[in-house]
Amino acid sequence: MNNLNGIKDKIQLSRRNFLVGSVGASLLMAFSVLPGKSMAENAKKALAGKIFSPNVWFEINERGEVLINIAKAEIGQHIGTALARIVADELGADWSKVRIVHVDTDPKWGYMVTGGSWSVFHSFTPLSQAGAAGRIALLEAGAVLLGKNGNECEVINGYVKCGEKSISFGDIVSKGQFNRIFTVEELAALPIKSGKNRQFIGKDTMALDIPSKTNGTAKYxxxxxxxxxxxxxxxxxxxxxxxxxxxxxxxxxxxxxxxxxxxxxxxxxxxxxxxxxxxxxxxxxxxxxxxxxxxxxxxxxATKVSEEQIQIEGEKLTRDKNAGNLFVDDGNVEQATLEAKINLEASYRTASLLHFPLEPxxxxxxxxxxxxxxxxxxxxxxxxxxxxxxxxxxxxxxxxxxxxxxxxxxxxxxxxxxxxxxxxxxxxxxxxxxxxFTREDDSRFSPPRSPSVQLFNASVDAKNNVTGIEHAFAAGWPTLSMAPQFMFESLDKKGKIDPFSSNGADHWYTLDNHRVRAINNKLAQDTFLPGWLRSVGPGWLCWGVESFMDEIAIATNKDPIDFRLSLLDGRGKNAGTAPVSNHGALRLANVLKKVRSQSNWGGELGENEGMGVAITYGQERTMPTWIACVAHVHVNKSNGKVTVKKLSLTVDCGTVIHPDGALAQVEGGVLWGLSLALHEGNEIKKGQISKTNLDTYTPLRMGDVPELDIQFIESDEISVGLGEPGVVTVAPAIANAIAQATGVRLRSLPMRPDDIIQFLKERESNKIG
Amino acid sequence: MIEFILNGKKVSTKVPDDTPLLWVIRDEFHLKGTKFGCGISMCGACTVHIDGDPVRACKYPVKLVNKKQITTIEGLNNEHPLQEAWIKEQVPQCGYCQSGQIMQAATLLASNKDPSEKEIVAHMSNNLCRCMAYSRIKKAIKTAANSTSETVSIFDPALNGQKEI
The missing domain is CATH 3.30.365.10 (Aldehyde oxidase/xanthine dehydrogenase, molybdopterin binding domain)
Incomplete structure (x- = not known):
């Protein structure tokens, strides 16, 4: 399942020495440009000659100011603050003296990407080690200047303290000379603080980019x-x-x-x-x-192609057993189908969508x-x-x-x-x-999230247990057009698969028989450029997976949460791998149990109200963010309007670096999920999206915001991503709540009032008929 | 030539008089805090005050501002209680819509010292925040309202060039 290694190798700073050296009036710290021992022998010389290639480096000047360079894009996630907190914590810096700088594309910064919810996950270890190496170098130099032994000293708040005596980072930098290399092995052996010893990580702070965004000075x-x-x-x-x-x-x-x-x-x-x-x-x-x-x-x-044609092609492809490439193939689904007492089938769609960032x-x-x-x-x-x-x-x-x-x-x-x-x-x-670009120019050129079709077949045995699921999905693939080097070989070696259009289907439910086919919809691919849209594959695949799980629960007369828990046993491949997915599916079961009590699941509800649940592991199995969501909705049966009263989420993202920033990411993500579920959808007409501005495209506004109850699990586990996963569970949780409230099962995103009315009318006429 | 008062300073422009005020503010007077979002008055990123009223600058022809007083986000001078509340509640994510949000909210507090939840939503619902920081925008408006027992008048050069906050 580890399908993103190619890109990760490029991004991660593994196997590089760390350099600490005086350059000019400052102390510079950086990873060396060359891996392992083939690097320059002299840290000062290498740093002065700019022979370093970090995604991260920092310097301390004579005034003791710590300047941390950020090679990640600031898109509202306050990434500079989170990354700087990681460095500063290990360095023992005075936070009020920490500054961040967003850098240009000089090759010295290394591979530059901000996406995939990867930034903190990929940066945590190297940044912690860099901070720790800096602390040790400062401590040793400070001890010499104070005439003490290093083991008598400690680093606190921008000072090296040895008993009664202390010296500031600024004085150490101006008086000392640094020229030191930490090898890969030395770096790996550096003690990284545990949770309770941390000074900044997990503690509240103000995001560094926010003041400029309240007075018009932030420069876009x-x-x-x-x-x-x-x-x-x-x-x-x-x-x-x-x-x-x-x-x-x-x-x-x-x-x-x-x-x-x-x-x-x-x-x-x-x-x-x-x-x-x-x-x-x-x-x-x-x-x-x-x-x-x-x-x-x-x-x-392409200018003659419509969304409906693309979706009809998708339906056809998902029903063609020879189409697509195998992404998951456990057990024997054919056998399970033959032996089943009941077979269930459902097909789900999602419509095209736009990112619509407000800056054209x-x-x-x-x-x-x-x-x-x-x-x-x-x-x-x-x-x-x-x-x-x-x-x-x-x-x-x-x-x-x-x-x-x-x-x-x-x-x-x-x-x-x-x-x-x-x-x-x-x-x-x-x-x-x-x-x-004007807004309309921007919309027409923008790569939309591809429309998608997913087909599910489940087998249920005589004991009312689900024995297998077959899942096929078809969509346009962003990675195929924009970064084909990051596709990976399918299990059946028939071809390559877009990881960003299939993550989400390789879920953590234990199924003895499970087969997943990923299919590229060539008509979509040839008509428009499919885009990577926040939450990518999981954003639409989880809609199908979690809606279908609910349909199975209902068909087998089980409580949707109990049913899910019965499959989240953490057996086999779902046991997880330390440190990234430590405890595996059991952590998903944990957040699901927590959200059950948090949301008062099973409590009394008003008329035409329902609760629905959905879970996700975030963006990829190799970086799971464990989330469970319960939606509480009201459905107006006369006009089909859905009012979301409350969304309750429990989130386990491992160690939380910047708590308020983390909450903001999930709040925004959850409302994005709500907006995609009920308010967006941008059908392709004549080869291009049809709604180019806000007179027709109608993202969520303030009046539609429900009560949000978002809780994080306290954890010392490795930090994973948060930028996208909040989006994922909202749509299926709402659909499942609508089903509970009314019996109406919606299988198409966005969910429209008309679809509900239509369903109710058909049900009524069937009754009469 | 069109003359008006921009953040307390008398200015004039010779651009074609159908030019939207937004481009005059941004590109002639280089005040970049007012943003271009949709161009059809539906996102609110370009909100400024004309004689104290919230106006979408992207569709407002500059000829209509002759002799009027314009205030942009820069004109709040970092002294408006909303700006402090925006930091306290950590409202902005990408931040692109926030000048417009603050300018829109300021006109609410200028006439209503203690707006209810409903009044806030009604006043703010034509301002889009694509990052969806809506809950915090609401909260910050309440925080700012609670920080003072008076309505918050906005910079009004007619009052002897004095600022009242």
Whole structure:
């Protein structure tokens, strides 16, 4: 099941020595550029020559300020605060003297990606070790300056204290000379604090990025200005691929004050197919010119494809036993089906969705001395840089991406496709440009979450026990189009699978017979670019898995929580692996039991009210975040309106680093889940999503927010991800609650009032019939 | 030429008079705290005050602000109780909508010193927060309201250039 090793090897800082050395007036600490012993022998020299390649490093200056460099994108998760707390805790720093800096794309920062809910999980150990190594180096140097033995001293709050005497980090840095290397083995042996000794981890703090976000000073990509720039707006073609321009007529644009003309963009990377952009001296003029210019295309066949056609193809594929590749294959599902007393079948759908980050995508570009400087916000620089290099036909050394705050990411800014029109326009026009997509441009170009179909078949034996489940699902695969190097070989060796479109199906329920087929829906793939959207595969796969689990519980007359607990026994592959998934499915059982009492499951409910449950292990088996959710809903049977009264969640994410930040991530995630469940859905028409702005696309607003009760399990286990998992359980928990309240089983996301009315009408006419 | 008062300073612009106020504020006067979100007055990220009323700058032609007083997030000068409450309650996630949220909320507290839950929701429900920090926005508005027993007037240059908070 460990299907993400390829990417993790790139990201993780394993097997690197750690350097501590005086450089200029500061003390620099960093992982060496080369793994193992082949590194430079002299820490000072290596650091001064910038021969280091960490995702993390930090420095302490003569004033004792600790400057921690953050190579992760700030997308609202306060990641800099969490990572800095990890370093500062082990270092023994004075928190009031800690500063963070978001860095550019210099190769020294190593592999750069912010996604997958990985940042804390991947950074915790190396950051703790780096902090501990820094502490030891400071302690030893401080002891020498105080004329004491190291073992008489300790590091507290930015000081080395030896009995009565003490010296500050700042004084140690200015008076001492450091030149030290910690080997991989030494680093691994450093004592890392246990829970009760921690000073910052798990303790409340204020996020460092928040004050600037209350007074307008936080700088986002869209806020950048460079000297001599002109404004640009793209003309987005009628579908993603295969449109070619036959004619451009800007007769109606030429009289717009400030209009400077247009450029037809030729993109060697083929990310853009059939693109024009307009230029103007102000952005408003660019907007008007974009509305006025007429671009004619030889249209792609994709412009005739609808969402329904894609879904019909998905239905067909999930019913074709030869389609797709094996992702899970335990026991013998055929045998279980033959021996079953009852066979259950259900098919679930999800509609296309948009990320809709509130800051429209944009980039400001200028060429300085042959180097392309890009100002923007991006989540996966290491994926985007090679793409830009290809589009510009230069090497990556000729490109620097300067990072700013991201006005929402949610996975949209993992792929830097929106940067390509900006760099090509700047190159063609020969001046710095600022390209901003209007909201409608942004929506039409955005890679939506693919529509999906999943088919389940369950076997139940004479003793009323589930003996096997077969699961097949079809969707467009983001990774296939954007990062195919991270696909992995299927169990039947028939081909490759997108891990981000199948995680969620390899769940922790013990089933003797379990088969899962992952199917790429080629019609979806060819029509649009499927996007990685917050919670990715689990976001839609768990909708099917957890709805179907409820259907089995109902069919076998079992309480939905008891039924799930009976399958969460932690046997075999579900026992878990230390340290990442220590105790395995038993931790999932634990959060499920906790949420049962937390939500008053089984308590008295009002008329037309119901409670539904769902669980998830987050984004992947190799980084499980254990969550259970109970939704309490009311259904208005006359108009089909669903009111979510309360969502109760119990979360086990191991060690919590920044408690309030963790809570904020889950709060936001849960409301995202609610919004996707009831308020969004953006059907593809003529090859493109159909709702481009808020007059038709209607994410959750304040009035729809239910009571939230989110509780974390206190734990010393390894820290895992939190950015996405909160999203996952909400939709199936609501569907299961609706079923309990009314008997209506909804199998399509988003859940619409009309679907409920339709179901009730059909039931009524069946009764009469 | 269109003249108006921007955060207490008299300014003028020569842009075409149908230009939305948003672009004048952001690109001519370089006040970047007011954001572009949807461009159709439906997300609230561009909310500013015109003579004390909340207005969506993305659709508001600059010709209509002649001789009027405009306040942007920068004009609150970090002194509005909402800004303190926003930090206390740790409201922002990505933060992109928050200037607009604060400006919208400020007009509520200017007329209602102790808004109820319902009044807050009614006043704020046209401001989208895509990170969905809604619970904290609500809480921070209550916190700010509780921090003072008076309504909170917003910068009004008509009052002898004095600021009343």
């Amino acid at each position: 990509g869209i806020d950048v200005e460079v000297d001599g720039m002109v404004y640009a707006r793209p003309i987005v073609p009628p579908s993603r691929y295969g449109n070619s321009i036959t004619k451009v007529n800007d007769k109606k644009a030429v009289n717009i004050p400030g209009y400077l003309g247009y450029e037809i963009l030729n993109d060697p990377s083929e990310t853009l197919q059939g693109w024009v952009c307009v230029l103007a001296t102000s952005y408003y003029s660019a907007i008007k010119a974009g509305d006025a210019i007429v671009v004619s295309y030889k249209k792609s066949p 995508v944009n980039a400001t570009v200028e060429f300085i001395d042959d180097v392309c400087h890009i100002h923007t916000g991006n989540q996966w620089q290491s994926l985007t840089m090679p793409l830009i290099a290809k589009a510009l036909n230069v090497t990556q050394e000729k490109i620097v991406m300067h990072q700013y705050y991201l006005g929402g990411g949610f996975g949209r800014r993992l792929f830097g496709d929106y940067i390509i029109p900006a760099v090509l326009t700047a190159k063609a026009y020969g001046k710095p440009i600022k390209m901003v």
